Amino acid sequence: MNIFVRRLIAAAALGAALAGCGAGTDNTPRKSAAPASASPVPSAAVAPAPAPSAAREAGPKQSAPPMLAPGPGGLTPVFERARNTTDKTVALTFDADMTAAQGPRAAGGERFDNPGLIASLRRLKVPSTVFMTGRWAEEYPDQTRSIGRDPLFEIANHSYSHHAFKSPCYGLPTVGAEQMRTDVDRAFAAFRKAGARHIVPYFRFPGGCYDDRALRALAPAKVTAVQWDVVSGDAFASDGDAVAEQVLEGVRPGSVVVMHCTRSAAPVTDRAVRRIVPELRKRGYRFVKVSGLMQR
Secondary structure (H helix, E strand, O other): OOHHHHHHHHHHHHHHHHHOOOOOOOOOOOOOOOOOOOOOOOOOOEEOOOOOHHHHOOOOOOOOOOEEOOOHHHOOOEEOOOOOOOOOEEEEEEEEOOOOOOHHHHHOOOOOOOHHHHHHHHHHOOOEEEEEOHHHHHHOHHHHHHHHOOOOEEEEEOOOOOOEOOOOOOOOOEOOHHHHHHHHHHHHHHHHHHOOOOEEEEEOOHHHOOOHHHHHHOHHHOOEEEOOOEEOOOOOOOOHHHHHHHHHHHOOOOEEEEEEOOOOOOOOHHHHHHHHHHHHHHOOOEEOOHHHHHHO
16 A cells, blocks of 8 residues: 555544544544644744743753744744754654543543553653643643653643634634633643643644634743644554554654554554654654754
């Protein structure tokens, strides 16, 4: 099966997965590339913008993470990959998804965490960025603290509720514009409450869905929105090798790869990572966190 066909299948599966997110009845869904209706923000230069209060809580010894300068009209800037570079760096990012309505499912035994994946990243010494929902941090405070105190990782914001910031967005419930900033702040507060330290002022829109209204609503939060250019296709995948192949065929210098840290929704991600990492290293790639990639 060629890569084009595989990507079509992955996109279809992803859309079905995202349609169930937040409904409380289906497994946590995941990403496709940013929708065509999403408002692009022109590439901006990296600016030494101050981190929001949530990121400053990371500890006095940390320097402020790099951020993009605001977009036109002060809109929240959007970072997708490091462009115009031949430097073989790549950022693996992992979305730790749990919606505001999925507590009963977790109480019933469904696992939205993936400690085996985190253990593999540590064993392979892969710097990574975990985009975490506040609800996930509340459900797994010990893991949030462990990840957030390990210098190998940085924790970024994936909203508190995993509700959409633009509608339609794969059937996700929608956050009102007046609640968007509150939803982001609530997630940062959950990370701090769990004891995480390595918190960065980056935000990933649930479902990758956004528009100018969302970018404007988040401007006071002083975050950089982070998208991706490589879709792993790990949502509900059953073949780790196929996931690995899709990533390996998509990565180029400066890429941001979106994967998941939710065992019930992405059960083969750990296996895929154990193939992806050595192969990319063999090809001369070096793994960095999003902050390291943005710095370039």
